[in-house]
Amino acid sequence: MTSSTTTLAEPDGALSAGERTDGPLVRLPRRDGSLHALRLGAPGAWVDHPGRYASREVFAAAHVVADPFGDNTPGAPAAIDWDATLAFRHELFRYGFGVAEAMDTAQRNMGLDWAGTQELVRRSAAQARSVGARIASGAGTDHRGVLTTPDEVLEAYLEQVAHVEDCGSQVIVMASRQMAAVARDAADYAHVYGRILEQVSEPVVLHWLGEAFDPLLAGYWGSGDVDEATATFLAVVREHAAKIDGVKVSLLSAEHERGLRAALPEGVRLYTGDDFNYPELIRGDGTHHSDALLGAFAAVAPAASAALTALDAGDLATYDAAMAPTLPLSRHLFEAPTFHYKTGIAFLAWLNGHQRGFTMLAGLQAGRDAVHLGRVVELADAAGLLRDPELAAARWTELAGVLGVEG
Template identity: 75%
Template sequence: MSTLTTVTLDLPTADGWRRRALAEPGDWAEHPQPYASRVAFAAAHVAADPRGANVPGAPAVVDWDATLAFRRELFRFGFGVAEAMDTAQRNMGLDWPAVQELVRRSADQARSLGARIASGAGTDQAAPGSLRTVEEVLAAYVEQVSYVESTGSQVILMASRHLAAVAAGPDDYHHVYGRLLEQVREPVVLHWLGEAFDPQLRGYWGSTDVAAATATFLDLVHAHAAKIDGVKVSLLSAEHETGLRAALPAGVRLYTGDDFNYPELIRGDGTHHSDALLGAFAAVAPAASAALTALDDGDLTAYDAAMGPTLPLSRHVFEAPTFHYKTGIAFLAWLNGHQPGFTMVGGLQSARGVLHLSRLVELADDARLLRDPDLAAARMTDWLRVQGVTP
């Protein structure tokens, strides 16, 4: 009879070292079908080619095999893929040519597997400051929407830095989004990304006052409800989200983007609930799948038991500066063997420090999300050595 060997790992702290015995990975069952009670998208990251010159300012060089395999992993656990979003480093290294190839490849794969995909359309093919009028912003949006639709993917209308820069007020947002929503073939997801994720989106919807911006947003949604599948809101405020979802028109979903409070928002309050479109789900997919399966069964105790331990990990990954959360997601994917190296487009692997990523390992272990403790320990030890951190 074989005996399990405990894997230990020495992790640095601010004032020394802590030895940790890694837990056995969770016994997470695959769930290749969508969930009955919630719609759940995981916003997936991209794996960079370790041989590519993925330095700041260079064109993105993507490891397509690892990137597409990671999406198949998400499909195996019942998630749709939210493609080419901020998790995939839009506006942080992933350029428009790479976005186009990513959406095309990912949409083709999803179609062949019968899986759901929705992809981001924005205006980032244009250089910063190059779009000077609202009509130029609209034209850039139309180009990207047309491309995404041509692949067969659902469209996610992403927030535009260009629109935030040139819009004079709420009327300009109504004009741009109204025209886009009149033209789209199928209902889309509207994405409201807060400034914690992208400081250049401050004042989106025409005001820095959240209540005023929300009123503009709701006016738009009510005016075009037939063309809106749902809205994704990433303001990291559970109170704001619960108020907003109660005010949405019938049939328009609220896809939570709140990586700090998603367990309670998805669980719901007995009257309303949020669906999900989360970057965090790229990191916690097996546990989130178990939780959503329990929710389908009406077992709230099991839902809480599976989803609850993922929240400390998510809050750590998304801690300020929140827009660098992609580094933690890629690091965990590497530790779990989903990509050959800890390399990111734009050199973004340098965006989090040793102590942050060491704590990430502990929290992933708490949630039983290290799927191969031996591999994770070996990779973490090697990485620490390269950083010059040894006991």
């Protein structure tokens, strides 16, 4: 049996945000079998931000809360706690974010079925309208089984686009696994996306999701070479710019994003999906900047709101100071295998009292281990993002005992 040791060292590379000496004590596991003792600090003094930001358009891609009484075993229809799911979206609205709905953060292709997707978009769009918030929702092809031709993929896309538009939401055209499987070359992508863009009612967001998030999307836009794929992508955007509000790119390369946003037609936004480098990309280089559509913002909304408020005021120093502590947390949440980042976001929502249990559709709460989750506690504390440290400590301790790390 591995013996455990305990220290009272602060988190690696960061101090607790609240500088408390009387906060609750938690013990967090390390890979070497030891326990690291941490006294949680006070949460940040976050302020609500009614309405949108002046300098950037920002969406948070929200997760869904599983019904703890539902059958959410792998392959089962999604059983969703609707009250908690919608309440979490209100939490994002209160900090000035639009909601990017039914995206990969909401477990598309990883537990959220088409029936659940339809109801999620319908409910969330109605909620956004009721408070005057912005919403955009993912339209893909995941409600269909095996598709064999690009035209079948197109038909599937148009069915989902119609549903999103009928609900009163802006459309995000998501990358499609079926498209990646059947497309023969760049011309097939140009054909399918061109037809979609000819038929949408309002400008959409095009989503390019990299294979780090979904390995089945390797070679999207007709090539495994990123430069060739980017050329195809840009050709589609330039031809249909009037129907494109922006592009959401999740390739986790700041260099690629800077080059792409400089090449976009005037009026087409780049919504960063880079959860590793978003502070610098949103800040910009003085000539170009990125807007944002990020799963990370579902985890760091209060701190990101403070940063964006400062950016609106032209206060770059405060922007940098507010955003900087969120980045270690985001990079940890999205570490490889990146597609399991959803587990950490749901875990943090549970620690913060936004849901009754740490359970997910398709049992995805098992996607990260105890050491990873303990580090989430540590980094969220350092960023001042544990809104009730006593509750977070109690919940972590209960879970740690179940996981066998004697928290």
